[in-house]
Amino acid sequence: MTAPVPKPTLASRAPDVAFIFKKALISALVALVLFSLMIGIRTEAGPAGQLIYLTRFGDLAAIVAAVFGGSIIVELLRRWWGPVGTIRIVPPSVQSTLAVLRRAIAPVLLIFTLLVPVIFYDQRYILDLGILVLTYVMLGWGLNVVVGLAGLLDLGYVAFYAVGAYSYALLATNFGLSFWVCLPLAGILAAFWGVLLGFPVLRLRGDYLAIVTLAFGEIIRLVIINWQSLTGGPNGVSGIPRPSFFGIPLTPGDDGLAAKLGIEFSPTHRIVFLFYLILALALLTNWVTIRLRRLPIGRAWEALREDEVACRALGINTTTTKLTAFATGAMFGGFAGAFFATRQGFISPESFTFQESALVLAIVVLGGMGSQLGVALAALTMIGGFELFRGLEQYRMLVFGLAMVLLMIWRPRGLIGHRAPTVFLKHSQAISSDLVKEGHG
């Protein structure tokens, strides 16, 4: 006990100070380079219309100093806190409760969604937002087959959405076919285009596949813009018939649904009907996908994502397997497109830009590739969350971007990062995302 107390902490802390300072200095330097033009110099139109500039070195110095100080504080906090992990922040007892809650998320979410039109019957805005979110949930689930399960990076998914929408719009306006006849046709046509795209691109992998699908998405949009005689070009197609309740129109007239049921007509009926329609379509997508995952074709998709060479050695025809993934994903995109057309009543090429593909892909990636619940949560966050920040006006994008960055730091493999096995002998245990491959086309 008389031995002098060793002071390893002090000795090991000495180089730390140098390290922290070095890190802060580098951050400050980066900030200086970044902000010297953005904040340090301001250009304005002078009194005679000429360009003048004024310097704001004070502000610049303040920002650089803030970055320097902030970097030191963050680093010190990190050291004091230790390695950040969920275990450290959340005690195990709470975690087990959370695990129970996690299992309850899906049913609770489903029941809530079913009740949305009842709870928010008077709030048209919420209902419209709900329909929008569900449309993206469906698109996300559709793309999830291609990207999440088969591991084929598809940047042109919106093309199939467009094919579905235009199929319904043109068939309904030109031939007077009803929504319920057009819906399967739209799906079949989109799947057909999926196969058509699939054939030439199957030999491509990874980045190359992504580029070709991106181009395909743009080609479809450009064809729609330029084929004026068929699609109306940039003017779009208007007067698309609204969906009927299996033949009974949702109109105020005598033969409308409201009159037949003997209730007072309200325009909200149609919104509620659309809400349940897209919910049914989305749930159909979900059900089919869950079913397919447990069938040989679904397992082959996932095996393809894991290792294509091994698949070939096991006698799996990788060409048809990829084609079926493309076609299945495209078919759901086509269904969603037909719904979109009937909801809007008007479609134009502007609705089918690359931004839509990127948004749907972001939903799939953010949700955790391959996870059905993750995709639904991500769609809710991306579409619903974006609306939530509407009050922030011009800072909306900034907050949204920051939220995305934080989410990707916290959960780099998406909200639901683990994979559930499709078959088990004794008990199903989730597979950590570290083992699951992302696929390379």
Next chain:
Amino acid sequence: MSGKNILTVDRLLMRFGGIVAVNDLSFDAERGKITALIGPNGAGKTTVFNCITGFYKPTSGAMRVMHDDGRDIQLERLNDFRISKLAKVARTFQNIRLFPGMTALENLMVAQHNALMRASGLTFLGLIGAPSWRSAEKRAIDLARLWLDRIGLLDRADDAAGNLPYGDQRRLEIARAMCTEPALLCLDEPAAGLNARESASLSELLLSIRAEQGTSILLIEHDMSVVMEISDHVVVMDYGVKIAEGTPDHIRDDPKVIAAYLGVEDNEVAAVEQELGL
């Protein structure tokens, strides 16, 4: 029965640009026997494997698989996945190629893809949950369970394949290849990276596959303890050509084989070269 050979490789030539990886190689693999293909590093063994299993198209030469039922299949005319599907030739890889994010059981289910695809009526019967599909799936799980039991991994059936120890992954890959119910099993260095005990249990597994399933095995291996113990016939390659062939005992004493593996004294080079016809 159609002949005693399951595989006949006839004058196989594989050229990559100016490099001749396999030069005029001919050998046979007997039905129900274990044939080993050995040779120093870079001798062209894996290239031969890749030609047989369709991953490479040989420059020239013929490879025939003769099945019990008299079917005679020209391998060089089939491409990749059809060799496993139609010719019933299964393979494993030098660097393990399991599906790491899928469970051990799922790996074995994927291997039964073609049979299950037929049973699920190309997915449609499966989608509606037809009874015929359910019973087929049950049989597939039973087959997978049988193989998991044989490789001693029944307890870890629901673990991700990527989480298994190295030796278990090797055995699982062999089980996965066996789940395709092959007539000829091609193993590319199955004992690589295994310790002595694991090698011994691997030898046991391969011998039991030959005895119980009657599957013919073609094997590339560097671990001579495994080769000498289990093979019925050994083919030795060096620089793309066959330098010797025979029973393990015969090969062990062959001066050409010893020269290829260990090299020769400087003053013997001329004599050996003359003998080899170089």
